[in-house]
Amino acid sequence: MSCSASKKIVDKPIVFNLERSELTLQYLKNRYGLEQDVPNIIPRMIVLHWTAIPTIESSFDAFLNTKLPQWRPDIESVSGLNVSAHFLVDQDGTIYRLIPETTMARHVIGLNHCAIGVENVGGTADTPLTKSQLKSNVRLVKYLAKKYNIEYLIGHHEYTLFEGHELWLEKDEEYRTTKSDPGNAFMAKVRKATKNFDFKPIPTIIQ
Numbered sequence: 001m002s003c004s005a006s007k008k009i010v011d012k013p014i015v016f017n018l019e020r021s022e023l024t025l026q027y028l029k030n031r032y033g034l035e036q037d038v039p040n041i042i043p044r045m046i047v048l049h050w051t052a053i054p055t056i057e058s059s060f061d062a063f064l065n066t067k068l069p070q071w072r073p074d075i076e077s078v079s080g081l082n083v084s085a086h087f088l089v090d091q092d093g094t095i096y097r098l099i100p101e102t103t104m105a106r107h108v109i110g111l112n113h114c115a116i117g118v119e120n121v122g123g124t125a126d127t128p129l130t131k132s133q134l135k136s137n138v139r140l141v142k143y144l145a146k147k148y149n150i151e152y153l154i155g156h157h158e159y160t161l162f163e164g165h166e167l168w169l170e171k172d173e174e175y176r177t178t179k180s181d182p183g184n185a186f187m188a189k190v191r192k193a194t195k196n197f198d199f200k201p202i203p204t205i206i207q
């Protein structure tokens with residue numbers, strides 16, 4: 001059976017050298033006001049994503065290097081730290097771990113200091129997320145929720161609902177991006193399958 005491929009977590013590390021470590025520490029300091037000696041996080045949230053890139057190779061390559069490809073160091077307000085995530089789930093459900101679960105990855109504005117990121121390969125018109133990916137996301141959420149004190153499970157498209165929440169630390173009110181990944185339908189299925197963990201409800205917009 002092909003299901004064995006999705007059973008174990010495969011370590012496939014991206015580059016995390018001294019440069020990435022320093023860029024991460026800078027990010028924590030400049031964006032969140034957190035001065036740390038090591039770029040660690042205490043996980044309290046899981047954020048699910050899709051890469052909008054159709055293949056595992058290209059998705060991995062997008063996260064591999066330490067600096068954002070288009071980074072202009074002369075724009076000091078913008079961090080050069082490349083985006084990444086802790087996990088990357090291929091269309092066949094194989095789960096790759098890209099960095100340690102308690103190291104900070106840049107994947108969600110405002111919340112990276114406490115959020116574990118799970119990226120899914122695909123999300124384009126030709127590569128919608130698969131049933132195997134759904135199963136692997138559920139497995140990963142269960143694994144992480146047993147290991148850490150996870151309070152929130154959110155889709156990337158829901159992140160701005162945390163503005164004003166105690167976990168929201170982004171200092172720049174202008175720094176926002178509009179996200180649609182991974183969508184309400186996918187989140188509803190993952191939430192249904194993990195409802196016994198009683199994650200906290202996400203904040204709703206106050207009238």
Ligand SMILES: [Zn+2]
Binds near residue numbers: 049050107156179
């Ligand atoms: Zn995303």
